[in-house]
Amino acid sequence: MKKLTLLLIVLTISLTACKKEKKETTTEVAVEEVAEKFIVKPDSTTTVKWTAYKTTAKKGVGGEFSIKNFEAKEGATVAEALNNLNFSIPISSLITGDEGRDAKIKMFFFGKMLDPEILKGTITYNDSSAVAALTMNGVTKDLPLAVAIKDERHVTMTGTINLADWDALEALASLNQICYELHKGDDGVSKTWEDVALEVSTYLHEE
16 A cells, blocks of 8 residues: 555656646747847938137137938947948038138138038048048048947047148138138137047937
């Protein structure tokens, strides 16, 4: 009797263990990971702003370009999306909030350059920094850009253009001449600075 009872207990335990193992295996669900994407789109989420300077006190004059033709490009990382990114910007889209000033900059600055209609180039990204091979006035030079990333997808790149590097000092002198009185400071000296601060900001889409 004791042997029969022991045999029943062993069978019961074995059956229970099998049922439990079978239940556990049937509840397993395969989870497929979705690859994350970082996409540059030529839309309103990209801005190109600049700040030029006048007077010996270096008073800033800000502006931007309303049309930015950035290549549609994607990558698995921020670096991959931004690396080898082509762009072109029509000079006609320049705005400062003052139509008279806009006309002078287009005519007496960009209008004195070899190519007065467009800025273009390619951005390369490596090791958390970027470089824009910028073509302006018929000259292509590398412009180093500092990179800041907020919330993984908001990317801001900043740099300083030295107009002498693009052989643009004659164009700058032309602008200073037409704006001579407007670029005078309290000391009576008219000055337009050679350096221009640049800020490119973009949101990298998910799809």
